[in-house]
Amino acid sequence: MLKTNREDLPMLLVQGQVRHSKGAQAYRHTIDGEPFTLPATGGITLNAKIGDRCVGWAADHLEPGVTARNENDDYNAALQGLSCIGNTAIVMSGDAKGARGFVTGKHGGCEHLLCYFDQETMEKMTIGDKIDVRSQGQGMKLIDYPDILLRNMSPELLEKMNIEEKDGKLKVGVAKIVPACIMGSGLGASTSYYGDYDITLHDKKITEEYGLQNLRFGDIVAITDADTRFGRNFMTGAMTIGVVVHSDCILAGHGPGVTTLMTCKTPLIEAFIDENANLHDYFVR
Template sequence: MLKTNKDKVVKWSVQGKVHHPTGGTYRITHEGKPMILPATGGISYNVKIGDSAFGWAGDHVEPGVSMRNENTNENAALMTFACIGNEAKIISGDAKGAKGYVTGMHGGIDHVLVYFDEETLENLSIDDKIQIKAYGQGLQLTDYPDVHMMSIDPDLFEKLGVTEVDGKLQVPVVAKVPPYLMGSGIGSGNGYSGDYDIMTADTEEIKRLGLDRLKFGDLVLLQDCDNSYGRGYLKGAVSIGVVVHSDCIKAGHGPGITTIMVSKTPMIEGIIDEEANIGNYMNK
Protein backbone atom coordinates (compact mmCIF):
# COMPACT_ATOMS: atom_id res chain seq x y z
CA MET A 1 0.00 0.00 0.00
CA LEU A 2 1.22 3.50 -0.82
CA LYS A 3 2.45 5.53 2.13
CA THR A 4 0.37 8.63 2.87
CA ASN A 5 -0.05 11.21 5.61
CA LYS A 6 -3.73 10.28 6.09
CA ASP A 7 -3.31 10.16 9.88
CA LYS A 8 -2.46 13.89 9.76
CA VAL A 9 -5.25 14.96 7.40
CA VAL A 10 -7.87 16.99 9.25
CA LYS A 11 -11.46 15.72 9.19
CA TRP A 12 -13.96 18.50 9.89
CA SER A 13 -17.47 19.59 9.03
CA VAL A 14 -18.86 21.54 6.10
CA GLN A 15 -22.55 21.98 5.46
CA GLY A 16 -25.03 23.05 2.83
CA LYS A 17 -28.60 22.51 1.72
CA VAL A 18 -30.36 20.88 -1.20
CA HIS A 19 -30.33 23.66 -3.79
CA HIS A 20 -33.43 24.44 -5.84
CA PRO A 21 -32.90 24.24 -9.62
CA THR A 22 -32.31 27.60 -11.29
CA GLY A 23 -32.89 28.92 -14.78
CA GLY A 24 -35.65 27.86 -17.17
CA THR A 25 -34.56 29.88 -20.19
CA TYR A 26 -33.50 28.58 -23.60
CA ARG A 27 -30.11 26.90 -23.89
CA ILE A 28 -28.49 27.06 -27.33
CA THR A 29 -26.92 23.90 -28.74
CA HIS A 30 -23.56 23.94 -30.55
CA GLU A 31 -25.62 23.69 -33.76
CA GLY A 32 -27.63 26.81 -32.92
CA LYS A 33 -30.86 25.14 -31.80
CA PRO A 34 -32.65 26.62 -28.76
CA MET A 35 -33.91 24.05 -26.25
CA ILE A 36 -35.67 24.00 -22.88
CA LEU A 37 -34.22 21.19 -20.76
CA PRO A 38 -33.70 20.14 -17.13
CA ALA A 39 -30.21 21.12 -16.02
CA THR A 40 -28.53 21.70 -12.64
CA GLY A 41 -29.77 21.60 -9.06
CA GLY A 42 -32.41 19.84 -7.01
CA ILE A 43 -32.86 16.09 -6.63
CA SER A 44 -32.39 13.85 -9.68
CA TYR A 45 -34.46 10.78 -8.86
CA ASN A 46 -33.54 8.69 -11.89
CA VAL A 47 -29.96 9.83 -12.58
CA LYS A 48 -27.31 8.26 -10.40
CA ILE A 49 -23.71 7.09 -10.07
CA GLY A 50 -23.02 4.27 -12.53
CA ASP A 51 -25.54 5.50 -15.12
CA SER A 52 -24.38 6.68 -18.55
CA ALA A 53 -23.23 10.30 -18.70
CA PHE A 54 -24.71 10.49 -22.22
CA GLY A 55 -28.16 10.38 -23.76
CA TRP A 56 -30.15 12.32 -21.16
CA ALA A 57 -32.75 14.86 -22.25
CA GLY A 58 -30.94 17.47 -20.20
CA ASP A 59 -27.90 19.72 -19.99
CA HIS A 60 -25.15 19.44 -17.33
CA VAL A 61 -27.41 17.00 -15.45
CA GLU A 62 -26.13 16.29 -11.93
CA PRO A 63 -26.67 12.77 -10.55
CA GLY A 64 -28.32 12.43 -7.14
CA VAL A 65 -28.51 15.51 -4.95
CA SER A 66 -27.13 19.00 -5.62
CA MET A 67 -26.21 21.07 -2.57
CA ARG A 68 -24.70 24.50 -1.85
CA ASN A 69 -24.73 27.51 0.49
CA GLU A 70 -26.10 30.92 -0.50
CA ASN A 71 -23.30 32.60 1.47
CA THR A 72 -20.48 32.88 -1.08
CA ASN A 73 -17.60 32.41 1.37
CA GLU A 74 -19.25 29.45 3.07
CA ASN A 75 -20.00 27.85 -0.29
CA ALA A 76 -16.38 28.30 -1.37
CA ALA A 77 -15.34 26.29 1.69
CA LEU A 78 -17.96 23.64 0.96
CA MET A 79 -16.79 23.36 -2.66
CA THR A 80 -13.12 23.19 -1.70
CA PHE A 81 -13.09 20.94 1.33
CA ALA A 82 -15.82 18.43 0.46
CA CYS A 83 -13.99 15.53 -1.20
CA ILE A 84 -15.20 12.66 -3.36
CA GLY A 85 -16.06 9.73 -1.10
CA ASN A 86 -16.72 11.84 2.03
CA GLU A 87 -19.63 10.80 4.23
CA ALA A 88 -22.70 13.02 3.83
CA LYS A 89 -25.45 13.01 6.46
CA ILE A 90 -28.88 14.63 6.22
CA ILE A 91 -29.49 16.67 9.37
CA SER A 92 -33.00 18.07 8.81
CA GLY A 93 -36.35 17.06 7.34
CA ASP A 94 -38.04 13.69 6.83
CA ALA A 95 -34.80 12.02 5.71
CA LYS A 96 -32.85 13.18 8.77
CA GLY A 97 -30.13 10.75 9.77
CA ALA A 98 -29.73 9.10 6.35
CA LYS A 99 -26.19 8.88 5.00
CA GLY A 100 -24.64 8.97 1.55
CA TYR A 101 -21.38 10.14 0.02
CA VAL A 102 -19.94 12.97 -2.07
CA THR A 103 -19.58 12.17 -5.79
CA GLY A 104 -18.08 15.41 -7.12
CA MET A 105 -18.00 19.17 -7.35
CA HIS A 106 -19.53 21.13 -10.24
CA GLY A 107 -17.98 24.52 -10.91
CA GLY A 108 -19.86 27.49 -12.32
CA ILE A 109 -23.10 26.59 -10.58
CA ASP A 110 -20.89 25.69 -7.57
CA HIS A 111 -22.69 22.57 -6.41
CA VAL A 112 -21.41 19.69 -4.33
CA LEU A 113 -23.02 16.48 -5.61
CA VAL A 114 -24.07 13.69 -3.25
CA TYR A 115 -25.30 10.11 -3.64
CA PHE A 116 -28.17 8.80 -1.49
CA ASP A 117 -30.18 5.62 -1.99
CA GLU A 118 -33.64 5.74 -3.60
CA GLU A 119 -35.58 5.54 -0.33
CA THR A 120 -33.68 8.52 1.02
CA LEU A 121 -34.27 10.54 -2.16
CA GLU A 122 -38.02 10.02 -1.78
CA ASN A 123 -37.91 11.48 1.74
CA LEU A 124 -35.58 14.36 0.89
CA SER A 125 -36.79 17.89 0.13
CA ILE A 126 -35.42 21.13 -1.30
CA ASP A 127 -33.63 23.13 1.43
CA ASP A 128 -32.99 20.08 3.65
CA LYS A 129 -29.58 20.45 5.28
CA ILE A 130 -26.67 18.10 4.64
CA GLN A 131 -23.47 17.91 6.69
CA ILE A 132 -20.29 16.46 5.21
CA LYS A 133 -17.30 15.04 7.03
CA ALA A 134 -14.77 16.94 4.92
CA TYR A 135 -11.62 14.83 4.74
CA GLY A 136 -8.98 14.78 2.05
CA GLN A 137 -7.47 18.17 1.26
CA GLY A 138 -3.88 18.03 2.47
CA LEU A 139 -3.45 14.36 1.56
CA GLN A 140 0.05 13.56 0.35
CA LEU A 141 1.81 10.51 -1.05
CA THR A 142 4.88 10.35 1.18
CA ASP A 143 7.17 8.81 -1.46
CA TYR A 144 5.82 10.88 -4.36
CA PRO A 145 6.03 14.56 -3.34
CA ASP A 146 5.59 15.74 -6.95
CA VAL A 147 2.15 14.15 -7.23
CA HIS A 148 -0.60 16.52 -6.17
CA MET A 149 -3.50 14.83 -4.38
CA MET A 150 -6.81 16.69 -4.23
CA SER A 151 -10.51 16.32 -3.57
CA ILE A 152 -10.58 12.61 -2.67
CA ASP A 153 -11.28 10.95 0.66
CA PRO A 154 -8.13 9.09 1.82
CA ASP A 155 -10.16 5.98 2.61
CA LEU A 156 -11.60 5.93 -0.93
CA PHE A 157 -8.16 6.53 -2.43
CA GLU A 158 -6.86 3.41 -0.72
CA LYS A 159 -9.60 1.37 -2.46
CA LEU A 160 -8.66 2.50 -5.98
CA GLY A 161 -5.94 -0.11 -6.35
CA VAL A 162 -3.15 2.32 -7.27
CA THR A 163 0.14 0.41 -7.64
CA GLU A 164 3.83 1.29 -7.97
CA VAL A 165 5.65 -0.05 -11.03
CA ASP A 166 9.20 1.06 -11.94
CA GLY A 167 8.88 4.31 -10.01
CA LYS A 168 5.53 5.24 -11.53
CA LEU A 169 1.96 5.08 -10.23
CA GLN A 170 -0.50 2.95 -12.15
CA VAL A 171 -4.13 3.98 -11.69
CA PRO A 172 -7.20 2.08 -12.95
CA VAL A 173 -9.18 4.25 -15.39
CA VAL A 174 -12.07 3.67 -17.76
CA ALA A 175 -10.65 5.86 -20.54
CA LYS A 176 -7.92 8.28 -21.55
CA VAL A 177 -8.85 11.76 -22.76
CA PRO A 178 -6.57 13.78 -25.10
CA PRO A 179 -5.94 17.41 -24.14
CA TYR A 180 -7.60 18.88 -27.24
CA LEU A 181 -10.99 17.70 -25.94
CA MET A 182 -10.82 19.58 -22.62
CA GLY A 183 -12.96 22.70 -22.72
CA SER A 184 -15.06 24.73 -20.29
CA GLY A 185 -13.03 25.37 -17.15
CA ILE A 186 -9.64 25.66 -18.86
CA GLY A 187 -7.79 28.60 -17.32
CA SER A 188 -9.39 28.27 -13.89
CA GLY A 189 -6.89 29.19 -11.20
CA ASN A 190 -7.72 26.35 -8.78
CA GLY A 191 -7.81 22.63 -9.48
CA TYR A 192 -8.98 21.86 -5.93
CA SER A 193 -12.54 23.02 -6.52
CA GLY A 194 -15.14 22.34 -9.19
CA ASP A 195 -14.55 20.56 -12.50
CA TYR A 196 -13.91 21.08 -16.19
CA ASP A 197 -15.55 19.59 -19.24
CA ILE A 198 -14.77 17.10 -22.00
CA MET A 199 -16.02 18.74 -25.21
CA THR A 200 -18.36 16.43 -27.12
CA ALA A 201 -19.49 18.33 -30.23
CA ASP A 202 -17.27 16.07 -32.36
CA THR A 203 -19.33 12.94 -31.82
CA GLU A 204 -17.23 10.77 -34.16
CA GLU A 205 -14.06 11.51 -32.20
CA ILE A 206 -15.85 10.85 -28.92
CA LYS A 207 -17.00 7.45 -30.23
CA ARG A 208 -13.57 6.63 -31.67
CA LEU A 209 -12.02 7.12 -28.23
CA GLY A 210 -14.80 5.21 -26.47
CA LEU A 211 -15.73 8.26 -24.42
CA ASP A 212 -19.41 7.89 -25.35
CA ARG A 213 -19.50 4.97 -22.88
CA LEU A 214 -18.50 7.08 -19.86
CA LYS A 215 -20.63 6.77 -16.74
CA PHE A 216 -21.15 9.03 -13.73
CA GLY A 217 -18.39 8.16 -11.26
CA ASP A 218 -15.92 6.75 -13.82
CA LEU A 219 -12.22 7.45 -13.35
CA VAL A 220 -10.47 8.89 -16.41
CA LEU A 221 -6.94 9.96 -17.30
CA LEU A 222 -6.44 13.42 -18.83
CA GLN A 223 -3.37 13.47 -21.08
CA ASP A 224 -1.05 16.52 -21.08
CA CYS A 225 -3.37 18.26 -18.60
CA ASP A 226 -1.87 20.07 -15.61
CA ASN A 227 -4.24 20.81 -12.73
CA SER A 228 -1.55 21.47 -10.11
CA TYR A 229 -2.21 25.19 -9.63
CA GLY A 230 -4.99 25.77 -12.13
CA ARG A 231 -6.27 24.05 -15.28
CA GLY A 232 -4.24 24.08 -18.47
CA TYR A 233 -2.14 22.27 -21.06
CA LEU A 234 1.37 20.99 -20.27
CA LYS A 235 3.11 18.38 -22.42
CA GLY A 236 3.76 15.26 -20.35
CA ALA A 237 1.51 16.25 -17.46
CA VAL A 238 -1.07 13.72 -16.28
CA SER A 239 -4.30 14.25 -14.34
CA ILE A 240 -6.74 11.68 -12.99
CA GLY A 241 -10.35 12.71 -12.52
CA VAL A 242 -13.90 11.52 -11.93
CA VAL A 243 -16.93 12.08 -14.20
CA VAL A 244 -19.33 14.21 -12.13
CA HIS A 245 -22.06 15.55 -14.47
CA SER A 246 -23.65 14.65 -17.78
CA ASP A 247 -22.97 15.54 -21.38
CA CYS A 248 -24.11 19.00 -22.50
CA ILE A 249 -25.67 20.61 -25.53
CA LYS A 250 -23.64 23.84 -25.35
CA ALA A 251 -20.48 24.42 -27.36
CA GLY A 252 -17.29 23.86 -25.39
CA HIS A 253 -19.02 21.68 -22.81
CA GLY A 254 -19.60 18.02 -22.01
CA PRO A 255 -19.21 15.58 -19.12
CA GLY A 256 -17.54 17.33 -16.16
CA ILE A 257 -14.34 16.02 -14.57
CA THR A 258 -13.32 16.70 -10.96
CA THR A 259 -9.57 16.06 -10.61
CA ILE A 260 -8.08 13.92 -7.83
CA MET A 261 -4.42 13.31 -8.83
CA VAL A 262 -1.98 15.41 -10.86
CA SER A 263 1.65 15.18 -11.93
CA LYS A 264 3.52 17.69 -14.11
CA THR A 265 5.58 14.79 -15.48
CA PRO A 266 4.51 11.33 -16.79
CA MET A 267 4.72 9.83 -13.30
CA ILE A 268 1.12 8.56 -13.46
CA GLU A 269 -0.02 5.87 -15.88
CA GLY A 270 -3.58 4.80 -16.58
CA ILE A 271 -4.49 1.11 -16.69
CA ILE A 272 -7.77 0.51 -18.53
CA ASP A 273 -10.37 -1.09 -16.27
CA GLU A 274 -14.07 -0.88 -17.19
CA GLU A 275 -14.99 -1.25 -13.50
CA ALA A 276 -13.00 1.82 -12.38
CA ASN A 277 -15.99 3.69 -10.98
CA ILE A 278 -16.31 5.24 -7.52
CA GLY A 279 -19.66 3.50 -7.02
CA ASN A 280 -17.90 0.15 -7.22
CA TYR A 281 -15.17 1.21 -4.80
CA MET A 282 -17.62 2.72 -2.29
CA ASN A 283 -19.48 -0.61 -2.18
CA LYS A 284 -16.36 -2.56 -1.23
Protein backbone atom coordinates (compact mmCIF):
# COMPACT_ATOMS: atom_id res chain seq x y z
CA MET A 1 0.00 0.00 0.00
CA LEU A 2 1.26 3.47 -0.88
CA LYS A 3 2.33 5.53 2.11
CA THR A 4 0.50 8.85 2.46
CA ASN A 5 -0.12 11.54 5.04
CA ARG A 6 -3.79 10.56 5.33
CA GLU A 7 -3.82 11.03 9.11
CA ASP A 8 -2.97 14.71 8.59
CA LEU A 9 -5.86 15.42 6.22
CA PRO A 10 -8.81 17.34 7.68
CA MET A 11 -12.35 16.38 6.67
CA LEU A 12 -14.42 19.50 6.05
CA LEU A 13 -18.14 19.63 5.36
CA VAL A 14 -18.98 21.70 2.28
CA GLN A 15 -22.37 22.14 0.67
CA GLY A 16 -23.99 22.74 -2.69
CA GLN A 17 -27.44 22.51 -4.19
CA VAL A 18 -28.68 20.61 -7.22
CA ARG A 19 -28.18 23.04 -10.10
CA HIS A 20 -30.84 23.52 -12.75
CA SER A 21 -29.90 22.43 -16.25
CA LYS A 22 -28.60 25.16 -18.53
CA GLY A 23 -29.53 24.91 -22.17
CA ALA A 24 -27.12 25.80 -24.92
CA GLN A 25 -27.03 29.41 -26.07
CA ALA A 26 -29.49 30.34 -28.82
CA TYR A 27 -27.03 28.72 -31.20
CA ARG A 28 -23.55 27.31 -30.91
CA HIS A 29 -21.55 26.14 -33.88
CA THR A 30 -19.80 22.90 -34.77
CA ILE A 31 -16.24 22.89 -36.14
CA ASP A 32 -17.83 23.01 -39.61
CA GLY A 33 -19.94 26.06 -38.80
CA GLU A 34 -23.26 24.26 -38.39
CA PRO A 35 -25.54 25.84 -35.74
CA PHE A 36 -27.09 23.67 -33.05
CA THR A 37 -29.09 23.83 -29.83
CA LEU A 38 -28.71 20.81 -27.54
CA PRO A 39 -29.01 19.82 -23.87
CA ALA A 40 -25.93 20.97 -22.00
CA THR A 41 -24.70 21.24 -18.41
CA GLY A 42 -26.45 20.99 -15.05
CA GLY A 43 -29.52 19.29 -13.64
CA ILE A 44 -30.11 15.64 -12.84
CA THR A 45 -29.32 13.41 -15.80
CA LEU A 46 -31.43 10.34 -15.13
CA ASN A 47 -30.12 8.13 -17.94
CA ALA A 48 -26.38 8.86 -17.91
CA LYS A 49 -24.06 7.75 -15.12
CA ILE A 50 -20.48 6.71 -14.50
CA GLY A 51 -19.66 3.56 -16.43
CA ASP A 52 -21.87 4.62 -19.36
CA ARG A 53 -20.50 5.82 -22.70
CA CYS A 54 -19.62 9.50 -22.79
CA VAL A 55 -19.40 9.76 -26.59
CA GLY A 56 -22.28 10.07 -29.03
CA TRP A 57 -25.00 11.68 -26.90
CA ALA A 58 -27.30 14.24 -28.51
CA ALA A 59 -25.88 16.78 -26.06
CA ASP A 60 -22.95 19.12 -25.48
CA HIS A 61 -20.86 18.85 -22.28
CA LEU A 62 -23.46 16.49 -20.75
CA GLU A 63 -22.86 15.89 -17.03
CA PRO A 64 -23.73 12.40 -15.71
CA GLY A 65 -25.74 11.94 -12.54
CA VAL A 66 -26.33 14.94 -10.30
CA THR A 67 -24.85 18.42 -10.73
CA ALA A 68 -24.25 20.56 -7.63
CA ARG A 69 -23.22 24.16 -7.15
CA ASN A 70 -23.33 26.71 -4.34
CA GLU A 71 -24.81 29.99 -5.54
CA ASN A 72 -22.47 31.93 -3.25
CA ASP A 73 -19.30 32.19 -5.33
CA ASP A 74 -16.97 32.08 -2.30
CA TYR A 75 -18.70 29.01 -0.91
CA ASN A 76 -18.75 27.42 -4.35
CA ALA A 77 -14.99 27.92 -4.58
CA ALA A 78 -14.68 25.87 -1.39
CA LEU A 79 -17.07 23.23 -2.71
CA GLN A 80 -15.09 22.94 -5.95
CA GLY A 81 -11.62 23.29 -4.51
CA LEU A 82 -11.90 21.07 -1.44
CA SER A 83 -14.09 18.25 -2.75
CA CYS A 84 -12.17 15.27 -4.12
CA ILE A 85 -13.14 12.41 -6.39
CA GLY A 86 -14.62 9.63 -4.26
CA ASN A 87 -15.63 11.86 -1.32
CA THR A 88 -18.98 10.95 0.24
CA ALA A 89 -21.94 13.10 -0.84
CA ILE A 90 -25.13 13.13 1.26
CA VAL A 91 -28.57 14.48 0.30
CA MET A 92 -29.65 16.82 3.10
CA SER A 93 -33.13 17.90 2.00
CA GLY A 94 -36.15 16.74 0.03
CA ASP A 95 -37.60 13.28 -0.52
CA ALA A 96 -34.16 11.66 -0.85
CA LYS A 97 -32.80 13.12 2.39
CA GLY A 98 -30.15 10.88 3.93
CA ALA A 99 -29.20 9.09 0.70
CA ARG A 100 -25.49 8.74 0.05
CA GLY A 101 -23.43 8.92 -3.09
CA PHE A 102 -19.99 10.23 -3.97
CA VAL A 103 -18.17 12.89 -5.98
CA THR A 104 -17.30 11.90 -9.56
CA GLY A 105 -15.92 15.06 -11.16
CA LYS A 106 -15.37 18.79 -11.44
CA HIS A 107 -16.44 20.79 -14.50
CA GLY A 108 -14.59 24.03 -15.07
CA GLY A 109 -16.11 27.16 -16.56
CA CYS A 110 -19.54 26.48 -15.13
CA GLU A 111 -17.81 25.43 -11.86
CA HIS A 112 -20.02 22.40 -11.26
CA LEU A 113 -19.42 19.49 -8.91
CA LEU A 114 -20.68 16.16 -10.25
CA CYS A 115 -21.99 13.39 -8.01
CA TYR A 116 -23.17 9.81 -8.35
CA PHE A 117 -26.36 8.63 -6.67
CA ASP A 118 -28.20 5.42 -7.47
CA GLN A 119 -31.23 5.48 -9.75
CA GLU A 120 -33.79 5.20 -6.95
CA THR A 121 -32.26 8.20 -5.19
CA MET A 122 -32.11 10.34 -8.34
CA GLU A 123 -35.79 9.64 -9.04
CA LYS A 124 -36.60 11.21 -5.66
CA MET A 125 -34.32 14.23 -6.01
CA THR A 126 -35.19 17.61 -7.46
CA ILE A 127 -33.64 20.96 -8.29
CA GLY A 128 -32.45 22.83 -5.21
CA ASP A 129 -31.93 19.80 -2.97
CA LYS A 130 -29.00 20.37 -0.64
CA ILE A 131 -25.97 18.08 -0.90
CA ASP A 132 -23.26 17.90 1.77
CA VAL A 133 -19.81 16.68 0.76
CA ARG A 134 -17.37 15.32 3.31
CA SER A 135 -14.36 16.83 1.60
CA GLN A 136 -10.96 15.27 2.18
CA GLY A 137 -7.91 14.72 0.00
CA GLN A 138 -6.42 18.03 -1.06
CA GLY A 139 -2.95 18.17 0.44
CA MET A 140 -2.48 14.41 0.35
CA LYS A 141 1.11 13.39 -0.42
CA LEU A 142 2.85 10.21 -1.51
CA ILE A 143 5.57 9.86 1.11
CA ASP A 144 7.92 7.76 -1.03
CA TYR A 145 7.26 9.66 -4.28
CA PRO A 146 7.56 13.39 -3.52
CA ASP A 147 7.80 14.32 -7.22
CA ILE A 148 4.42 12.76 -7.98
CA LEU A 149 1.70 15.18 -6.93
CA LEU A 150 -1.91 14.34 -6.12
CA ARG A 151 -4.80 16.59 -7.07
CA ASN A 152 -8.51 16.07 -6.32
CA MET A 153 -7.78 12.52 -5.12
CA SER A 154 -9.64 11.14 -2.11
CA PRO A 155 -7.86 8.59 0.09
CA GLU A 156 -10.60 6.09 -0.77
CA LEU A 157 -10.01 6.41 -4.50
CA LEU A 158 -6.25 6.08 -4.15
CA GLU A 159 -6.73 2.80 -2.27
CA LYS A 160 -9.05 1.41 -4.95
CA MET A 161 -6.96 2.27 -8.01
CA ASN A 162 -4.80 -0.36 -9.69
CA ILE A 163 -1.32 0.98 -8.88
CA GLU A 164 1.90 -1.01 -8.77
CA GLU A 165 5.30 0.08 -7.46
CA LYS A 166 8.27 -1.02 -9.55
CA ASP A 167 11.82 0.28 -10.00
CA GLY A 168 11.09 3.57 -8.27
CA LYS A 169 8.08 4.29 -10.47
CA LEU A 170 4.31 3.94 -10.22
CA LYS A 171 2.53 1.84 -12.82
CA VAL A 172 -1.11 2.93 -13.00
CA GLY A 173 -3.97 1.00 -14.58
CA VAL A 174 -6.02 3.17 -16.94
CA ALA A 175 -8.92 2.61 -19.31
CA LYS A 176 -7.34 4.67 -22.11
CA ILE A 177 -4.12 6.48 -22.97
CA VAL A 178 -4.53 9.96 -24.47
CA PRO A 179 -1.84 11.89 -26.39
CA ALA A 180 -1.37 15.48 -25.21
CA CYS A 181 -1.64 16.79 -28.78
CA ILE A 182 -5.45 16.49 -28.69
CA MET A 183 -6.00 18.21 -25.34
CA GLY A 184 -8.05 21.37 -25.73
CA SER A 185 -10.20 23.64 -23.58
CA GLY A 186 -8.69 24.13 -20.12
CA LEU A 187 -5.09 23.94 -21.36
CA GLY A 188 -3.13 26.81 -19.85
CA ALA A 189 -5.32 27.15 -16.76
CA SER A 190 -3.41 28.36 -13.70
CA THR A 191 -4.52 25.53 -11.40
CA SER A 192 -5.59 21.90 -11.57
CA TYR A 193 -7.34 21.92 -8.18
CA TYR A 194 -10.50 23.06 -9.96
CA GLY A 195 -12.29 21.98 -13.10
CA ASP A 196 -11.06 19.87 -15.99
CA TYR A 197 -9.62 20.03 -19.49
CA ASP A 198 -10.95 18.47 -22.63
CA ILE A 199 -9.97 15.61 -24.92
CA THR A 200 -10.87 16.80 -28.41
CA LEU A 201 -12.24 14.00 -30.58
CA HIS A 202 -12.58 15.86 -33.87
CA ASP A 203 -9.52 14.13 -35.37
CA LYS A 204 -11.05 10.75 -36.22
CA LYS A 205 -7.71 9.11 -37.04
CA ILE A 206 -6.25 9.75 -33.58
CA THR A 207 -9.58 9.04 -31.88
CA GLU A 208 -9.76 5.59 -33.45
CA GLU A 209 -6.05 4.87 -33.04
CA TYR A 210 -6.36 5.28 -29.26
CA GLY A 211 -9.90 3.86 -28.99
CA LEU A 212 -11.23 7.10 -27.57
CA GLN A 213 -14.62 6.69 -29.24
CA ASN A 214 -15.26 4.15 -26.46
CA LEU A 215 -14.55 6.48 -23.54
CA ARG A 216 -16.92 6.22 -20.57
CA PHE A 217 -17.96 8.58 -17.81
CA GLY A 218 -15.70 7.81 -14.86
CA ASP A 219 -12.86 6.28 -16.89
CA ILE A 220 -9.39 6.68 -15.43
CA VAL A 221 -7.13 7.88 -18.25
CA ALA A 222 -3.45 8.71 -18.74
CA ILE A 223 -2.50 11.85 -20.67
CA THR A 224 1.04 11.60 -21.98
CA ASP A 225 3.37 14.62 -22.00
CA ALA A 226 0.94 16.50 -19.75
CA ASP A 227 2.19 18.42 -16.71
CA THR A 228 -0.78 19.50 -14.59
CA ARG A 229 0.99 20.12 -11.29
CA PHE A 230 0.39 23.88 -11.13
CA GLY A 231 -1.89 24.43 -14.08
CA ARG A 232 -2.14 22.54 -17.37
CA ASN A 233 0.82 22.48 -19.71
CA PHE A 234 2.51 20.37 -22.40
CA MET A 235 5.80 18.88 -21.18
CA THR A 236 7.68 16.05 -22.92
CA GLY A 237 8.01 13.09 -20.56
CA ALA A 238 5.42 14.32 -18.08
CA MET A 239 2.32 12.31 -17.25
CA THR A 240 -1.13 13.08 -15.89
CA ILE A 241 -3.63 10.55 -14.59
CA GLY A 242 -7.19 11.85 -14.51
CA VAL A 243 -10.86 10.91 -14.60
CA VAL A 244 -13.39 11.56 -17.39
CA VAL A 245 -16.13 13.79 -15.98
CA HIS A 246 -18.43 14.95 -18.82
CA SER A 247 -19.44 13.99 -22.35
CA ASP A 248 -17.98 14.81 -25.73
CA CYS A 249 -18.79 18.14 -27.36
CA ILE A 250 -19.53 19.61 -30.75
CA LEU A 251 -17.69 22.88 -30.14
CA ALA A 252 -14.18 23.31 -31.53
CA GLY A 253 -11.50 22.64 -28.93
CA HIS A 254 -13.86 20.79 -26.61
CA GLY A 255 -14.56 17.16 -25.77
CA PRO A 256 -14.79 14.78 -22.80
CA GLY A 257 -13.40 16.61 -19.76
CA VAL A 258 -10.66 15.22 -17.51
CA THR A 259 -10.10 16.20 -13.88
CA THR A 260 -6.52 15.67 -12.68
CA LEU A 261 -5.82 13.02 -10.03
CA MET A 262 -2.06 12.48 -10.23
CA THR A 263 0.73 14.18 -12.16
CA CYS A 264 4.50 14.29 -12.50
CA LYS A 265 6.87 16.42 -14.58
CA THR A 266 9.36 13.57 -15.01
CA PRO A 267 8.73 9.97 -16.22
CA LEU A 268 7.92 8.46 -12.82
CA ILE A 269 4.39 7.40 -13.81
CA GLU A 270 3.78 4.67 -16.37
CA ALA A 271 0.36 3.63 -17.59
CA PHE A 272 -0.98 0.22 -18.54
CA ILE A 273 -4.43 -0.71 -19.83
CA ASP A 274 -6.95 -1.95 -17.28
CA GLU A 275 -10.48 -2.30 -18.66
CA ASN A 276 -11.90 -1.99 -15.13
CA ALA A 277 -10.27 1.38 -14.45
CA ASN A 278 -13.54 3.24 -13.92
CA LEU A 279 -15.22 4.84 -10.91
CA HIS A 280 -18.23 2.55 -11.36
CA ASP A 281 -16.03 -0.53 -10.99
CA TYR A 282 -14.27 0.97 -7.98
CA PHE A 283 -17.24 2.27 -5.99
CA VAL A 284 -20.50 0.77 -7.27
CA ARG A 285 -19.93 -2.86 -8.21
